[in-house]
Amino acid sequence: MKILMVVAYFVPEIGSAAHVYFDLAKAFVNRGHNVDVITSYPRKFNLNKSDREKNFPMDENIDGINVHRCKHSAVRDTLFLRGLEHFTLPRIYFKRYKKLNKKFDVGLIYIPPLPLYYFARMIKRYDGTPFVLNFQDFHPQELIDVGIMKNKAMIKLMEYIERKAYKNADFITVLSNGGIKYVTNRGGDPAKIRHIYNGVILSEIDKYLVKRDFKGREGIDDKFLITYAGILSPFQGVENILEVAKILKKEENIIFYIVGDGMIRKKLEERIEKENITNVKLLPFQPREEYFNIINSSDISIVSLDIRMKAPCLPGKLVNLMAAKQPIIALVPEDSETAYVINKANCGIVVSPSNINKFADTIMKLKTNEKLRKELGGNGRKFLQENMNLEKNAIAYEKIFEKLIEKRT
Template sequence: MKWLLITAYFPPEIGSASFLFYELGRELVRQGEMVTIITGFPTYNVNSKSLPDKYRQGCCLKESIDGMNVIRVRTLNLPRYVPVARGIEQFITAFLFFWRGLFIYQEDAEGILVYSPPLPLGLTAYGLSRIKRAPFVFNLQDIFPQSAIDLGVLKSRMLIRFFRGLERFIYKKANVVTCHSEGNRGHVISCGGEAGKVRVVPNWVNTDEIFPGPRRNSFSREWGIEGKFVVSFAGVIGYSQDIDIVLDSVQYLKNCSDLFFVIVGDGVVKERLMRKARESGINNVLFIPMQPKEIYPLILHSSDVCIATLKREVKTPVVPSKILGIMAAGKPVVASMDLNGDAPKIIKEAACGICVEPEDAKMFSEAILRFYNDRGLAEKYGNNGRKYAEENFSLRKCVEIYKDVVMSK
């Protein structure tokens, strides 16, 4: 079968968005499928100075990555911290991807799968599906515009009406809408999605690549955190992620002289957080730049506890992909987020961590202290998480679901 995958992010870019479709495409190839990717040139979470020359020139590029035919299109790279600029960039990207997709002949698709956000890529997939007469699956990872409304990023009533209309249009035109949790499915249906074509397909984690490992490794040695009780966060540091709770919790953990927070990643609010840490005289929080994909398991191995945090305003039932990686590595989770969401339900069902209300630094620190004072409990919860990830978030299992979804249309 011939697949066309459309995504704004793809390796060598770093982040869950690029890794998810890379792993999906690679597994499809391993199962004998033909896979073409339409994506952009790498600009997100990459060191531009270390990029190969092939990514620095030209408007289009065709390359092969692990058996996948990757077609890259040069897009605008506007400031991510300016919401209007990001919106303009997303619509231009959607048009450019559609235009490039028109000229794919020898790899014409029998199934089209698109990653959202950004939402406008749903238009790209719909247009190409009509022309190529192939079903398209809209893979919804972040519920937009609701997520932007909750965070206060999107306030204009006119723009809200526009994006809600676009959201309903895409849900209606997609052959299938896939979500990673039941809560997300319910939201899609409430926003116009037809119940019969909204499917839950959990996000996957490659348990063959992320697994329990020794705490002492090259990462822990390089950053001088051996012998510490390490509480880590690894991922995008954006508007949704609440890293302030880490800085605010330090006051409750003063008696734990060997406890160290390690924050790995980059994002639009990182500079503010680093400035806040300096001005507050906090010396047990280490900020580290975003690391390559192959280093990510070592970050988890170096940790005693791993955290996932979201702002109080985030009400959409998101399941951060980092939680699946933490579980696969056999580490306990401390999550600070809306307790009515789907991620706390998974953590409770798996018995792999502790969830507290968002932005409650005292409760957050008490959860960390439970694992600090009871290393046996930390090990037990970590083992529970690993077992649950193996049984429920298998990459092969999720790929089979997608193949079944497309072939049935």
């Protein structure tokens, strides 16, 4: 099959979306498909320091994947300009699409940003290419939940686009069973929705897991290392880690590392300095090899979501932590989809973001019980192998694509 994948972030950019679609594209290529990716030109703030001054080709073949990049203005911390960027992407990508002068059997589009639904609609009207919308997050609900989106007119506009996307998509995939219910309740056809977890190629992840020298390099071999590695945005509730660190400050052999970047990084830096939270270290995004080195060197990893988050989302980092056999503390709403998966896999302990004392108690419980940590980590790896195998995911998508192609002909 000739598959077009569309995602706003792609390698060499760092982050969940970039690597989720890079890995999935490689899985398609390994199964004999021709894969093209339309994406944005790498943004400096999403790159490793060593890559920030590099020039990247507009067209490039990476591991058998034909990557086509689009240049446009990009900001991270100004919400209005970031939102404006999202609304300009459909036409920018569509212009690039027409220049490719290629015919595809099917398109797979990563959402958010939600306006990329309009790109899908454009290519369908242009040459009849059917499309699958892969909802990784649900906007505007998540933006409303955490108080980022308050303008009533903008909320109505985004909800209108959301309903159109659910109604008109040829097919929709979501990350959880809760996502199926969420989309159906908003007008989606349950016959055209399927739950497919994000997956990983375990053989590739295992290559990274050989390295475990982060503690030695940091001079913290004698410390119990607790890590949060991921995006630093209002959705994650990362500030709760600072609160628990203050409670556990007297535990001199416990140290927290927050690894990542995003909208609230500066706020975290200011709080750490102002409140003298000396048992928390803040590092920027790391190359993939070093990211896994940090995870593999950690004693506990944290998955965190703001308590106000009600939409059924799954943090992208979850599959990586499971692959690395990490015991997880999930600081997430207890009725969330993330909590459901953690409990189903029995790979960690769920703690409500509002209960910081329980968070501290859970850390101490796991710190003193190495057997439990290993058991939880092993359970996560097993669940991943059985439910998040990327080869199986690629096959699941193939079956969806085949139905759409058959329907088209």
